[in-house]
Amino acid sequence: MSNPVIRPRRLRTTPALRRLASEIRVxxxxxVLPMFVREGDATMPIQSMPGVVQHSIDSARRAVVAAAEAGIGGVMLFGVPEVRDATGTGATDPNGILNLATRALVDEIGDALVVQTDLCLDEFTDHGHCGVLASDGRVDNDATLLRYRDMALAQANAGSALLGLSGMMDGQVAAVRETLDGAGYEDTAVLAYSAKYASAYYGPFREAVASTLTGNRRTYQLDPANRREGVREAQIDIDEVADIVMVKPAGSYLDVLAEVAGMSPVPVWAYQVSGEYSMIEAAAAQGWIDRRRAVEESVLSIRRAGADAVLTYWAVELATWLKEERA
Structure with a gap:
């Protein structure tokens, strides 16, 4: 008697079987929905990110209610101030746009989802870098850590439940954790942007935050060629007691994401960045790809690579589709 024919296709024959055999679900x-909040009463569309806007505080309130109703896990807030200076003083001003927006959204939504804040200086500095500049124009790592400590206190005091450390300064997790604990904010969580690469995919984000950057961030963000370095950065942040570590961008760094997920004892997140969003939107607008399928597949692939959660500009729309499918 010959051996039975191996037929993996049996588990693909019907939608019900495919659903039952599915290995990963979103x-x-x-x-998590990234949100941009600007000073002023008007919302502003972001031309390079169709469907995404700079919110006013009032429109951000409405958006966070919709996000909670969709059932997503959280929102990550980025501030867009009108005035910037060399040390980003608006980042630590209790009445600065990011801290005002944080208080407003926490008051609006309570514990229905997690209000998170970006802890970085780039949106608040007139030079657009993520830290304080030394006299020779380099980003001064240790002087920047002092600003991050002050930012951590301002954001925790505003009600942020999770601080997203995206600046890629050495020692930032340890500095922020020490400051938070010393001030009685032991329950405020820290998300470390551990493997954040110097990527071309951030282009539309620069418009979203009205970036003033000249030059580049290659002295502190990771070289796209380096996989092991990304894993090492994640391990350092874990050792410094990060609650969550992250890989950014997501789609072009799935190998790094998978390796970090394989070694990390803490949750691993990934950020599907602005360029990833805009490429799919642009191709779909031309009719070259099926938009919904591409969106779903792109986020599913990030989860499949090991991400426990995904920051994506499609969070609310995707969550709505998922709820419709379950219904």
Whole structure:
């Protein structure tokens, strides 16, 4: 008697079988929506990111309610101030746009989702870098850590439940954790942007935050060629007691994401960045790809590589689709 024919296709024959055999699923609670909040009363569309806007505080309130109703896990807030200076003083001003928006959204939504804040100086500095500049124009790592400590206190005091350390300064997790604990904010969580690469995919984000950057960030963000270095950075942040570590961008760094997920004892997140969003939107607008399928597949692939949660500009829309499918 010959051996039975191996037929993996049996588990693909019907939608019900495919659903039952599915290895990875995306749930709305695993999605985080990045949001931009500007000073002033008007919302402003972001031309390079169709469908995404700079919110006013009032429109951000409405958006966070919609996000909670969609069932997503959280929102990550980025501030867009009108005035910037060399040390980013607006980042630590209790009445600065990011801190005002944080208080407003926490008051609006309570514990229905996690209000998170970007802890970085780039949106607040007139030179657009993520830290304080030394006299020779280099980013001064240790002087920047002092500003991050002050930012951590300002954001925790505003009600942020999770601080997203995106500046890629050495020692930033340890500095922020020490400051938070010393001030009685032991329960405020720290998300370390551990493997954040110097990527071309951030282009539309620069418009979203009205970036003033000249030059580049290659002295502190990672070289796209380096996989092991990304894993090492994640291990350092874990050793410094990060609550969550992250890989950014997501789609072009799935190998790094998979390796970090394989070694990390803490949750691992990934950020599907502005360029990833805009490329799919642009191709879909031309009719070259099926938009919904491309969106779903792109986020599913990030989860498949090991991300426990995904920051994506499609969070609310995708969550709505997922709820419709379950219904």
């Amino acid at each position: 749930h709305p609670a695993e999605l």
